Amino acid sequence: MRRGLAAGAALAAAGVVHSVPSLAPVVPPLGRALGVVLREEGLDGVALTFDDGPHPRGTPAVLELLREADAAATFFLAGEQVERRPALVAEIVAAGHRVELHCHRHRNQLRLTPGTLLDDAERARAAIEEAGGQAVADYRPPYGIFSASGLRAVRRRGWRPVLWSQWGRDWDADATATSIARRCTAAARAGDVILLHDADYYSAPDSWARTVAALPAILEALEARGLASRLLRRGGAETTVH
Numbered sequence: 001m002r003r004g005l006a007a008g009a010a011l012a013a014a015g016v017v018h019s020v021p022s023l024a025p026v027v028p029p030l031g032r033a034l035g036v037v038l039r040e041e042g043l044d045g046v047a048l049t050f051d052d053g054p055h056p057r058g059t060p061a062v063l064e065l066l067r068e069a070d071a072a073a074t075f076f077l078a079g080e081q082v083e084r085r086p087a088l089v090a091e092i093v094a095a096g097h098r099v100e101l102h103c104h105r106h107r108n109q110l111r112l113t114p115g116t117l118l119d120d121a122e123r124a125r126a127a128i129e130e131a132g133g134q135a136v137a138d139y140r141p142p143y144g145i146f147s148a149s150g151l152r153a154v155r156r157r158g159w160r161p162v163l164w165s166q167w168g169r170d171w172d173a174d175a176t177a178t179s180i181a182r183r184c185t186a187a188a189r190a191g192d193v194i195l196l197h198d199a200d201y202y203s204a205p206d207s208w209a210r211t212v213a214a215l216p217a218i219l220e221a222l223e224a225r226g227l228a229s230r231l232l233r234r235g236g237a238e239t240t241v242h
Contacts (some may be wrong), residue, residue: 009138019110025163034151037138037162039191043231045228046192048073048218051102051140054081054088055199058208062198062215063095063200069219071229073097076140076162079104079124079189081201086131093132098231100138101125105126106202114153121157137234138162142202144195162232164195168218171203177213184214185221193232194218 024031024038031038040047050065051073053059066073075092077099082089092099104124109117125136129205139159146161154161166188168180184194196215200207222229 003133008188019147021148021151022110024146025144026119027085028165031163034146035161036146037160037193039165039193040230041191042231043191043230043233045190045230046188046194046222047232048194048196048229049076049140049162049232050074050198051076052106052197052199052202053183054085054092055201055208056085056088058198058200058212058233059088059092061208061212063091063097065215065219066097066229067095067241069216069223069229071219073229074138074232075198076098076100076102076138077124077128077228078102078106078199078201079120079127081199082124082131086127089128089131090133093134099128099132099134099136100140100162100232101128101136103142106142108143109145109147109150109205112150114125114149117150118153118157121154121159137163138232161231162193164193166192167195168214169210169233170197170214171200171207173204173207175204175207175210177217180210180214181221182219185225188225188227190220192227 021034024036029037099123104120139154140162144163168184169175170180174215196211198208
């Protein structure tokens with residue numbers, strides 16, 4: 001009986017440890033303690049980031065608005081979407097933006113073994129680097145959820161774990177252009193990493209269109225505060241893939 005209770009307690013404790021990093025997006029002190037990038041301290045602006053693409057309509061629309069505003073952004077891409085539309089990845093890079101690693105399939109990391117997670121990430125990495133000619137340095141997990149073992153696996157692979165400090169909650173069916181812009185900018189300050197989405201594959205239908213509608217107001221509000229949109233920093237030197 002006691003052995004059974006002890007074993008159950010040990011399993012429960014292991015489950016808690018496994019899931020603790022998943023709280024990083026909503027408990028910033030925990031994220032910082034775990035060494036996850038939530039902000040780019042010292043950045044003389046903010047880092048706009050877009051997840052889940054490339055998307056045949058959302059990505060070109062975002063790129064055009066960024067071009068008009070002379071703004072830079074970082075795109076965390078899904079490998080399965082890259083394999084369908086590699087030319088869009090090349091367009092992102094040609095426009096002066098950065099492409100980084102989100103996933104291949106959009107799955108909750110808590111449900112994956114480290115081996116499965118890395119197999120998924122490596123397939124995405126290969127597709128992103130082949131399409132964009134730009135080496136991957138940063139990794140952001142689907143749903144912003146790290147597991148303890150997943151976080152260790154990502155670090156061992158040499159990728160920087162990145163989340164965000166501001167978000168638009170633009171994936172939600174109830175989001176509007178106004179609510180997205182307000183959420184992104186109300187408390188924005190230099191060094192913030194802002195999360196948006198240029199695709200609706202894993203979120204509410206047509207959510208990308210609301211993001212696109214919000215983006216001019218976001219860029220204008222940031223500019224009014226003297227906050228230019230910058231690329232995320234890289235841990236090492238800029239590299240290309242040949």
